[in-house]
Amino acid sequence: MSEPTNLRGNWNYPTSIRFGAGRISELAETCRSLGMSNPLFITDAGLAKLPVVTDTLALLARDGLPCGLFSEIQANPVGKNVEDGVSIYKKGGHDGVIAFGGGSGLDAAKAIALMVGQTRPLFDFEDREDWFTRVDPEGMAPVVAVPTTSGTGSEVGRASVITDESDHTKKIIFHPKMMPAVVIADPGLTVDLPPKITAAVGMDALSHSLEAYCSPFYHPMAQGIALESIRLVKNYLPTAVQDGKNIEARSQMMVASSMGATAFQKGLGAMHSLSHPCGALLNTHHGLTIAIVMPYVLKFNRSAVEDRIVALARYLNLPNPSFDAVLNWILSLREQIGIPHTLDAVGVKEEHIAELAKMAENDPSCGGNPIAVNAENLGKLYKDALAGRL
Numbered sequence: 001m002s003e004p005t006n007l008r009g010n011w012n013y014p015t016s017i018r019f020g021a022g023r024i025s026e027l028a029e030t031c032r033s034l035g036m037s038n039p040l041f042i043t044d045a046g047l048a049k050l051p052v053v054t055d056t057l058a059l060l061a062r063d064g065l066p067c068g069l070f071s072e073i074q075a076n077p078v079g080k081n082v083e084d085g086v087s088i089y090k091k092g093g094h095d096g097v098i099a100f101g102g103g104s105g106l107d108a109a110k111a112i113a114l115m116v117g118q119t120r121p122l123f124d125f126e127d128r129e130d131w132f133t134r135v136d137p138e139g140m141a142p143v144v145a146v147p148t149t150s151g152t153g154s155e156v157g158r159a160s161v162i163t164d165e166s167d168h169t170k171k172i173i174f175h176p177k178m179m180p181a182v183v184i185a186d187p188g189l190t191v192d193l194p195p196k197i198t199a200a201v202g203m204d205a206l207s208h209s210l211e212a213y214c215s216p217f218y219h220p221m222a223q224g225i226a227l228e229s230i231r232l233v234k235n236y237l238p239t240a241v242q243d244g245k246n247i248e249a250r251s252q253m254m255v256a257s258s259m260g261a262t263a264f265q266k267g268l269g270a271m272h273s274l275s276h277p278c279g280a281l282l283n284t285h286h287g288l289t290i291a292i293v294m295p296y297v298l299k300f301n302r303s304a305v306e307d308r309i310v311a312l313a314r315y316l317n318l319p320n321p322s323f324d325a326v327l328n329w330i331l332s333l334r335e336q337i338g339i340p341h342t343l344d345a346v347g348v349k350e351e352h353i354a355e356l357a358k359m360a361e362n363d364p365s366c367g368g369n370p371i372a373v374n375a376e377n378l379g380k381l382y383k384d385a386l387a388g389r390l
């Protein structure tokens with residue numbers, strides 16, 4: 001089967017996605033179609049200075065749509081970033097949100113859109129039991145999401161990960177209506193991403209699909225989406241890293257990223273349980289941390305997932321399809337795109353492990369891991385990933 005060459009489309013699953021290079025030109029019209037006449041453009045501080053933002057703002061001005069700009073969002077956004085955004089939104093009399101960026105910008109923007117019409121504080125809406133029913137859905141602002149990296153997939157997610165400064169934990173804020181109304185997925189926005197970021201976020205996309213694929217929950221649709229997403233990462237991530245201007249590779253990675261986040265409603269696992277505490281405590285890059293721990297977790301889960309990993313090896317057309325074939329493919333992919341093998345590369349030290357393991361045990365992603373995890377075996381995984389013991 002040959003690959004299609006016209007990489008463009010209008011898709012309504014899981015939400016309306018306008019996909020294709022150059023489609024950022026449809027942003028103003030998309031906002032108007034949702035009733036926005038004065039949206040707040042929300043992105044992170046690092047991105048706000050780059051041409052990808054200034055060019056997009058110029059485009060909106062050209063098309064006669066005035067908007068405010070809020071960019072006081074740090075990597076691994078915190079509750080204060082959301083509060084600040086809400087007050088800017090109210091002061092400016094805005095009527096919708098353009099969520100623009102990688103995971104941090106998109107997650108913070110979605111949380112701000114949720115919070116502009118609520119009376120309770122943000123962390124009352126953490127993804128626990130039925131806490132989402134505390135949200136007044138009438139108070140939520142409409143969102144157009146524009147991803148600028150290919151990894152998080154937050155543009156098609158119904159949740160945001162926000163760090164609670166009071167206890168330094170990452171909390172998942174969830175409501176079914178946090179799914180952006182429209183996504184403009186323009187791979188042209190990602191061509192200037194440096195190779196290191198492309199590699200790290202691409203591995204995050206892979207982990208979403210791989211963990212969803214391995215999770216024990218029943219969700220055949222997610223299972224199928226995960227499988228194809230992994231194939232796209234295998235075929236296109238190395239090119240996207242080596243040749244950032246390659247629009248075909250950038251397009252396929254952007255799709256793989258949205259697919260990964262669609263698939264992970266089936267569940268995540270210990271790759272995410274181990275990475276979230278590193279991000280919360282040491283401010284490590286999410287995708288990079290995930291990429292480092294990936295093979296250790298896969299091997300840890302071997303006895304529970306061997307059959308389906310062999311099926312994955314066949315789908316990926318690996319020679320001698322087996323569990324080891326997939327593990328070796330991941331190891332060589334990591335090497336090829338410059339991912340380090342041990343956690344000391346992101347600043348994790350032996351003395352952090354006890355605290356990290358305790359935090360990891362309480363991470364909501366644990367529930368999707370195919371083998372039950374606890375502070376003890378998670379601590380061992382941290383130690384292995386620090387020493388390079390695979």
Ligand SMILES: [Zn+2]
Nearest residue numbers: 204208286290
């Ligand atoms: Zn992730």
